[in-house]
Amino acid sequence: MRHSLDVFRLIIDVESPVFIGNGSEISKKEYLQLRGGQLAILDIEKLYMYLKKRHMEDAFEAFMLKKEKESLEQWFYNMHLKTEDVKDCFKYIVKSDSVSLQKGTPQQIFPFVKDPYGKPYVPGSSVKGMLRTILLGADIIQNSEKYACEARYFEKNLKESHPRNRKLLNQDILKIEAMRFRYLNRSENSRDAVHDALSGCVISDSDPLDIKDLVVCQRIEKHVDGKERRLNVLRECLKPGTHICCSMTLDRSLCQLKPDEVKNAVAIFGKRYYDDYMRKFPSKIAYAKDRVFLGGGCGFVSKTIVYPMFPGMKGVRVTQEIFEKKGVPRKHMHDRDLEYGVSPHILKCTSLQKQLMPMGACRLRLEN
Template identity: 35%
Template sequence: MKDYLKHYRIRITALSPIYVGDGKLIGKKEYIRRSRRAPVEIPDQKKMFMYLLSSRARAFEEYMLDQRKTAPDLYQWLQAQGISEAVISSWIRYSMDTGDAFINPQNGRNATPKGIQSFQKDTYEKPYIPGSSIKGMLRTAILSWELGKRRKSDAEIEKRVRSAAEEGRGKRDTFLRNQAEDLESEIFHRLKRNEKNPKDAVNSVMAGLIVGDSDEISEKQLLLCQKIDYSCDRREERPLPILREALKPGTEIFFDLSIDETIFPYRIEDIFAALDFFQELCYERFYKRFGRGRKESGLVWLGGGVGFLSKTVVYALFSPEDALYVTDQVFKKTVKTYEEHKHGKDLRLGISPHVCKCTRYQGELCDMGMGRIELLRGV
């Protein structure tokens, strides 16, 4: 084995539901829920469709085309078609505990069926977390760590980004893109493989950080969770019509990480220091204001539905006051629903965004995407 390659085995334990989506939606006519307290069952689409097309093709086509809000859910329709429980059970690929996903936290009533955003799965339909998702989390932490150190000695970094935010030129989807690319180039693009274009990704030292996909995760570790916005000012929950497949708290996620020391200038200890820096930043600047999160080292924020702070470096780049102002500018110039979602009150509240992304698990409100990361061994 090459001496300059360092290999590590790492574990992330989910402390709250973690969602890593694959971009697919399981429609409310594509899953089975036999009763209000029963788990949601995900059928093998091929098996189910082959059976229905061979015996009830016309009726199934009419059902799928029925757009009425009063249309029955899939299980109700299957019962009306006289299909036996044994046949239905023969289609089931996996099932999930619904937990609080179908409960409206505002009134405790059963909510209407919704589509489900599915979790990332491999070619064998087993849940896993792509290495790219984990590496993205590490990249954000390292970038924030470096910017936090440089901000103390280089005031020009802040001035450039703040000035660009105030000018607000360009399209919504390209707002501050050049400034973000400049910052990443200054921090990561040190290899000089393409000196004509410093922003070319081939120059990035991140090429020396190799993060593998996680080990396969059992479908038994999946549950359904509902997206909930928790407000800073009123401390109230606003459930949204979005359901997600997510990993249960307690799920262990194992993956391998390798460092090419000839390319990547950070040690494994530096990576963990960056993660702790970013976790402290998230807690002190954001979660603390909601009475949420944890003031602990070794915590990470992983996956989708976690919120603005987990994917950005604004709070590392600026003082608390300036970060609030720039974040508000970002929302004002990129979010079409700025007024509708009441972002205008962020400056008055002293926090932006003014909602925390949560869900409910076993009756308790919890943050999305929180895990504990541990180094198991190095080779």
């Protein structure tokens, strides 16, 4: 049987830093600070071989194994080594912008995901996961009566659940997803993932990007009252102006999704996200019908369907209760979310060229 395939070009224009990690860390013993706000990430094997030629391998091994918080830069200074001496050991150089760290604390960097050739890229699974949440959220907003029964069960199970339950509401969310996506008759088990219509939507990994598209950004928490808190967390992020290009292939025997449906869902989901969450924080980012939030550090609201299902203050109360039941530490003060009128009451941000901006803001385009 011949399948009809429609292929579209999906372009995501980065507005504020986007972070998608590879699950590893670059410790402060693996990079050097350069002039001009740049960081050099070292190839440790090459560095070791260079030091071995200078009979310094024992000192280097001792440095790498000891638990003290000495950085590679400090060790170089103590060993009378110059950055210029180890240029051939650089893996790559990345720009660092508006970083302000507390001294004496670990300053590891969370690297961006890269292909086998060392090029950063955006996995198609990250883009598809974002679109799946948007499509589901928009359908809930447009057809609230359709999901009314599941919303009541959601609230009931939340109230009756045990504290510190890490799998809280997983089954409820799967049922809600099934109502939107699992309508294919491909097996007898109605909960089987083979029924999912989005199995007919394949989004490729992005075209390879360049190391020059990366910038190291610091995590900043912006409180709803306007206060800012800088954390000693550094991430390699795609910088504003980067264009993420993927292909979206739709198997028409399984998936009837249309480009206009995607664009409309982005506008509807984004409006609820802005009205119930983003506008509560002082920010220069206004609502835009084609805006999406991609990657890590965007926060709870952009990745869940709580506010689409429970708009306004009801969403604040439900979100607060989710944090409480999941055992989020009391130091985060989610017990005051109702008082603040938003939950969570922290917007995850970063700073570039001394301008504060939320993480992961992008504009989405679909082309034939």
